[in-house]
Amino acid sequence: xxxxxxxxxxxxxxxxxxxxxxxxxxxxxxxxxxxxxxxxxxxxxxxxxxxxxxxxxxxxxxxxxxxxxxxxxxxxxxxxxxxxxxxxxxxxxxxxxxxxxxxxxxxxxxxxxxxxxxxxxxxxxxxxxxxxxxxxxxxxxxxxxxxxxxxxxxxxxxxxxxxxxxxxxxxxxxxxxxxxxxxxxxxxxxxxxxxxxxxxxxxxxxxxxxxxxxxxxxxxxxxxxxxxxxxxxxxxxxxxxxxxxxxxxxxxxxxxxxxxxxxxxxxxxxxxxxxxxxxxxxxxxxxxxxxxxxxxxxxxxxxxxxxxxxxxxxxxxxxxxxxxxxxxxxxxxxxxxxxxxxxxxxxxxxxxxxxxxxxxxxxxxxxxxxxxxxxxxxxxxxxxxxxxxxxxxxxxxxxxxxxxxxxxxxxxxxxxxxxxxxxxxxxxxxxxxxxxxxxxxxxxxxxxxxxxxxxxxxxxxxxxxxxxxxxxxxxxxxxxxxxxxxxxxxxxxxxxxxxxxxxxxxxxxxxxxxxxxxxxxxxxxxxxxxxxxxxxxxxxxxxxxxxxxxxxxxxxxxxxxxxxxxxxxxxxxxxxxxxxxxxxxxxxxxxxxxxxxxxxxxxxxxxxxxxxxxxxxxxxxxxxxxxxxxxxxxxxxxxxxxxxxxxxxxxxxxxxxxxxxxxxxxxxxxxxxxxxxxxxxxxxxxxxxx
Amino acid sequence: xxxxxxxxxxxxxxxxxxxxxxxxxxxxxxxxxxxxxxxxxxxxxxxxxxxxxxxxxxxxxxxxxxxxxxxxxxxxxxxxxxxxxxxxxxxxxxxxxxxxxxxxxxxxxxxxxxxxxxxxxxxxxxxxxxxxxxxxxxxxxxxxxxxxxxxxxxxxxxxxxxxxxxxxxxxxxxxxxxxxxxxxxxxxxxxxxxxxxxxxxxxxxxxxxxxxxxxxxxxxxxxxxxxxxxxxxxxxxxxxxxxxxx
Numbered sequence: 053x054x055x056x057x058x059x060x061x062x063x064x065x066x067x068x069x070x071x072x073x074x075x076x077x078x079x080x081x082x083x084x085x086x087x088x089x090x091x092x093x094x095x096x097x098x099x100x101x102x103x104x105x106x107x108x109x110x111x112x113x114x115x116x117x118x119x120x121x122x123x124x125x126x127x128x129x130x131x132x133x134x135x136x137x138x139x140x141x142x143x144x145x146x147x148x149x150x151x152x153x154x155x156x157x158x159x160x161x162x163x164x165x166x167x168x169x170x171x172x173x174x175x176x177x178x179x180x181x182x183x184x185x186x187x188x189x190x191x192x193x194x195x196x197x198x199x200x201x202x203x204x205x206x207x208x209x210x211x212x213x214x215x216x217x218x219x220x221x222x223x224x225x226x227x228x229x230x231x232x233x234x235x236x237x238x239x240x241x242x243x244x245x246x247x248x249x250x251x252x253x254x255x256x257x258x259x260x261x262x263x264x265x266x267x268x269x270x271x272x273x274x275x276x277x278x279x280x281x282x283x284x285x286x287x288x289x290x291x292x293x294x295x296x297x298x299x300x301x302x303x304x305x306x307x308x309x310x311x312x313x314x315x316x317x318x319x320x321x322x323x324x325x326x327x328x329x330x331x332x333x334x335x336x337x338x339x340x341x342x343x344x345x346x347x348x349x350x351x352x353x354x355x356x357x358x359x360x361x362x363x364x365x366x367x368x369x370x371x372x373x374x375x376x377x378x379x380x381x382x383x384x385x386x387x388x389x390x391x392x393x394x395x396x397x398x399x400x401x402x403x404x405x406x407x408x409x410x411x412x413x414x415x416x417x418x419x420x421x422x423x424x425x426x427x428x429x430x431x432x433x434x435x436x437x438x439x440x441x442x443x444x445x446x447x448x449x450x451x452x453x454x455x456x457x458x459x460x461x462x463x464x465x466x467x468x469x470x471x472x473x474x475x476x477x478x479x480x481x482x483x484x485x486x487x488x489x490x491x492x493x494x495x496x497x498x499x500x501x502x503x504x505x506x507x508x509x510x511x512x513x514x515x516x517x518x519x520x521x522x523x524x525x526x527x528x529x530x531x532x533x534x535x536x537x538x539x540x541x542x543x544x545x546x547x548x549x550x551x552x553x554x555x556x557x558x559x560x561x562x563x564x565x566x567x568x569x570x571x572x573x574x575x576x577x578x579x580x581x582x583x584x585x586x587x588x589x590x591x592x593x594x595x596x597x598x599x600x601x602x603x604x605x606x607x608x609x610x611x612x613x614x615x616x617x618x619x620x621x622x623x624x625x626x627x628x629x630x631x632x633x634x635x636x637x638x639x640x641x642x643x644x645x646x647x648x649x650x651x652x653x654x655x656x657x658x659x660x661x662x663x664x665x666x667x668x669x670x671x672x673x674x675x676x677x678x679x680x681x682x683x684x685x686x687x688x689x690x691x692x693x694x695x696x697x698x699x700x701x702x703x704x705x706x707x708x709x710x711x712x713x714x715x716x717x718x719x720x721x722x723x724x725x726x727x728x729x730x731x732x733x734x735x736x737x738x739x740x741x742x
Numbered sequence: 743x744x745x746x747x748x749x750x751x752x753x754x755x756x757x758x759x760x761x762x763x764x765x766x767x768x769x770x771x772x773x774x775x776x777x778x779x780x781x782x783x784x785x786x787x788x789x790x791x792x793x794x795x796x797x798x799x800x801x802x803x804x805x806x807x808x809x810x811x812x813x814x815x816x817x818x819x820x821x822x823x824x825x826x827x828x829x830x831x832x833x834x835x836x837x838x839x840x841x842x843x844x845x846x847x848x849x850x851x852x853x854x855x856x857x858x859x860x861x862x863x864x865x866x867x868x869x870x871x872x873x874x875x876x877x878x879x880x881x882x883x884x885x886x887x888x889x890x891x892x893x894x895x896x897x898x899x900x901x902x903x904x905x906x907x908x909x910x911x912x913x914x915x916x917x918x919x920x921x922x923x924x925x926x927x928x929x930x931x932x933x934x935x936x937x938x939x940x941x942x943x944x945x946x947x948x949x950x951x952x953x954x955x956x957x958x959x960x961x962x963x964x965x966x967x968x969x970x971x972x973x974x975x976x977x978x979x980x981x982x983x984x985x986x987x988x
Contacts, residue, residue, distance in 0.1 A: 055855035066843035178841055184800060185898070186828020187856045188821055272800045276835060277791075 073631035078207025081160025086215030121498030172263035180275035204256030386672025394680025411600030488517035629722035665723025673715035768961035784958035799823030832899030889920030
C-alpha cells in the first residue's frame with residue numbers, strides 16, 4: 053500500500069486548494085450538523101430542567117378549569133391536547149432546523165463530489181500512464197479511496213473539534229432550537245456526533261464511487277494518445293439522452309398522482325419533510341440531468357442580452373452554452389442555498405404578516421395594562437383620561453392550557469363599537485351569560501364552530517357554554533409566555549365570573565384602553581402613570597403597536613438559528629464555487645494558454661472568471677427563486693394546516709432582488725480566487741501551456 | 743527459454759466504429775529477438791501505435807496469438823497483462839511521460855513503488871548517472887526541458903531491467919540534436935543490458951540505429967530491412983520510405 057499512500061498524499065498535496073476546499077466542505081458540513089445536535093440537546097435538557105423547577109412551563113401542574121368540546125348535536129369532539137400542539141410546533145421547528153443542517157451538509161458533500169469528479173477527469177492521463185507502467189486498476193482505485201478516507205477523516209474530525217466552540221458561541225448569542233429558552237450550559241450528544249463523523253467520512257467515500265467506476269472503465273490507450281485533447285473537445289458537445297430529459301417531468305407527474313395518497317397517509321410534519329426533500333432533489337436532479345437548461349439560458353443570454361459582448365464575456369457565455377454540465381454544480385449549490393433562504397424567509401414573512409394582520413385589528417388600536425398578581429389593581433395606576441378614552445375591564449385568565457377570562461357585555465359591546473366592524477358588533481351583541489366567545493386557536497383545538505358548546509368544569513361544577521363566534525379580535529390581552537398560549541382562550545360574560553373565580557381574579561386585573569390618540573393628548577398624566585406602573589412589580593403595560601412590533605421581532609428571533617445556518621451554508625457555497633472554478637481553470641489550462649497566445653491579457657482572462665462567477669450567481673439566483681417560492685409555499689401551507697394561524701404567502705419583489713444580488717455577489721467574490729490565481733505570473737501561464 | 747521476447751502470430755485487430763468494423767492490424771506476424779532493436783516505420787494510421795499497445799497489453803487482439811517473454815498475453819486477463827507490463831516491459835511515449843507531481847527521482851522510483859517493493863538505490867542511482875540526471879533529481883517535470891523529460895522516461899523504463907522496451911516516437915517531440923542524444927542513450931543502454939527494444943518512429947535517423955526496420959502498410963508488415971552488420975545509410979531508409987510512398 054506504500055505506492056497508493058505515497059500517490060494519494062502527493063495528489064492531495066499537489067491539488068492543495070481542492071484538498072483544502074474538500075476538507076473545509078466536510079468540516080463545515082459536519083460542524084453545522086454537530087452544532088445543531090449540541091444546541092438541540094442542550095435546549096431539550098435545559099427545558100426539561102426548567103419544567104422540573106418552573107411550574108409555568110409544564111402542563112397540568114397548575115390547577116385550572118377543564119374543557120370538553122360538544123358539537124351542536126350533543127356529541128363530543130376529540131380535541132388535540134395542548135401538549136401535542138406545543139410539541140408539534142417544536143418538532144416542526146426542530147425538523148426544519150435539522151433539514152437546514154442537512155442542506156449545509158449536502159452542500160459540503162457536493163464540494164467533495166465535485167472535487168473528485170473533476171480531479172479524476174483531470175488525472176485520467178496520469179492514471180493511464182501509471183497503468184501503462186504496471187499500476188493495476190485496483191491500485192489506481194485504492195489511491196482514490198485513500199484520498200477520500202483522508203479527506204473524510206480530517207474533515208469530520210476538524211468539524212467535530214470546531215463544533216464545540218461554535219456551539220458555545222451560538223448558545224451565548226441566544227440561539228436555541230425552540231426559540232423560547234436560554235442555554236446556560238452545553239450537553240454533548242457524543243454518540244450522535246460520532247455517528248455524524250462516520251457519515252461524513254462515508255460521504256467522502258461515496259464521492260469516489262463514480263470516479264472509481266470511470267477508472268475501472270478507463271480507456272488507457274485513448275488517454276495516452278496525443279489526440280486525447282482533441283477528442284476531449286468533442287465531449288463538450290454531448291447531450292443528454294431523451295430518457296434523462298423525460299425522467300424529470302415523468303417523475304413529477306408520478307408524484308402529483310401519488311401526492312393525495314401521501315397527504316392522507318402521512319402526518320403533516322412528515323408530509324412537509326417529504327415535500328421539502330423532494331423539491332430539493334427535483335431541482336438538483338433538474339440541474340444535473342438537464343444541463344441543457346443552463347445551456348439554453350447561456351444561449352439566450354448571449355443572443356439577447358449581450359449581443360455586443362466583449363471577447364471574454366462572449367467566451368464565457370459560449371462555454372456555458374456548450375458545457376452547461378460544468379457549471380451546473382456551482383449553480384445547483386447557489387440554488388440550494390439561496391432557494392432554502394428564500395423559502396425560509398417567505399415562511400417567516402408569512403408568520404410576521406399574520407402577526408401584523410392580526411395585531412392591526414386586535415391590538416393596534418389599544419393600550420394594555422394587566423396584572424399577574426391577585427393583589428395588584430392596574431386601575432389604581434391609571435392616570436385620568438379624557439372622556440373619549442374607554443377602558444374595558446377583563447378578569448385574570450385561568451391558568452394555561454385552559455384559559456378562560458371574563459368581561460362584561462357592556463365593555464365588549466363598546467369595544468366592538470369602537471372597532472367600527474359590523475361582524476364584531478354582532479358578536480358582542482350576542483354575548484350573554486351562558487355563551488362563550490372562542491379564540492381561533494382554542495376553536496381549532498376543540499374543533500368547535502358557532503353554535504357548538506364548550507363544556508367547562510370548574511371546582512366540581514360543570515356547565516356548557518354556547519359558542520357565539522370565533523374571533524381573536526375581541527378581548528385579547530397580552531400574556532407572559534409563548535405567543536400560541538396567549539392566543540388560545542375563551543371569553544365568558546363577567547356575570548358568570550364566579551364560575552372561574554377559584555382560578556382567576558375578577559374583572560379589573562386586565563385593562564384594554566381604547567383610543568390611544570386621546571391618550572397622547574393627556575401625555576403628561578399618562579407618562580406619570582406609566583412611570584408609576586413601571587415601578588410596580590407584577591403589573592405590565594404595553595401599547596398594542598409596541599406589542600405587535602415585539603411579537604414580529606420575536607418571530608424573527610425564533611428563526612435566528614436558520615439565519616445562522618444559512619450564513620454558514622452560504623460560506624460553504626462560496627467555497628464550492630471557488631473550488632469549482634479553480635479546478636475548471638486547471639482542466640482548461642490548454643484552452644486558457646491558447647487565449648493567451650491569441651493576445652488575451654491576464655486581466656481579460658481573470659475577467660472571464662469573474663464574469664463566469666457573475667453568470668453562475670445570476671442563474672443560481674434565478675433557479676433559487678424558482679425553488680424557493682414552492683418551498684416557501686409548502687412550508688406556509690403546512691404551518692397553516694397545523695396551526696390556526698391565517699397565513700398568507702406574500703411574494704416581495706425586494707426579496708427576489710436580494711436573492712439575485714446576494715447570489716451574484718457571493719459567486720463573484722468566490723470567482724476572485726481563481727481569477728487572482730490565473731493572473732499571478734507568466735510562469736503560471738507557462739504551466740498552463742505544458 | 744525462448745529466443746524471442748515478443749511473438750505475434752496472425753494478429754488481427756479491428757475497432758467497431760458505429761456499425762462499421764475498421765481493421766487496424768491484419769494477419770500480422772512479428773517476432774522480436776531477445777536483445778534485438780527493431781524499428782517500426784510506416785504512414786500514420788497504419789497500426790504502429792496499436793501494435794505497441796497490443797504488445798504492452800494495453801489493448802487486446804481481436805484474434806491471433808501474442809507471447810511476451812514466453813507468456814501468452816492473448817489469453818491473459820487485464821490484471822495479468824498489467825503485471826506482465828509491470829515486470830517485463832518498459833514503455834516510453836512521445837509526450838506526457840512523467841507524473842507531474844513527482845520529482846525526477848520519484849518518477850524513476852515509481853516502478854518499484856507500483857510493485858510494492860523498496861526502490862533499489864543502486865539501480866536508481868545508476869540510471870540517474872547513466873542518463874546524466876544527477877543535478878535534476880529533486881526537480882519536477884515542469885522544471886525540465888523536453889529532452890531531459892525523455893531521459894527521465896528512459897531511466898524509469900529501464901530501472902527495473904525489463905526484458906523489452908516499447909518506445910512510441912520517443913524523439914517525436916524533441917529537436918534534432920536532443921532527439922539524437924536521447925536515442926543514442928536509449929540504444930546504448932538497451933544494448934548494454936541486452937534488452938529488446940521495439941521502436942516506433944518516423945525518423946530515419948532513429949531507425950538507422952536499429953538492428954532491423956519493419957515497414958508497415960495497411961495493418962501488416964510490408965517489408966523488413968536488416969541493418970545489423972549491413973552498411974545501410976539513412977538515405978537508403980529514406981529511399982525505402984519513398985518507394986513505399988510513406
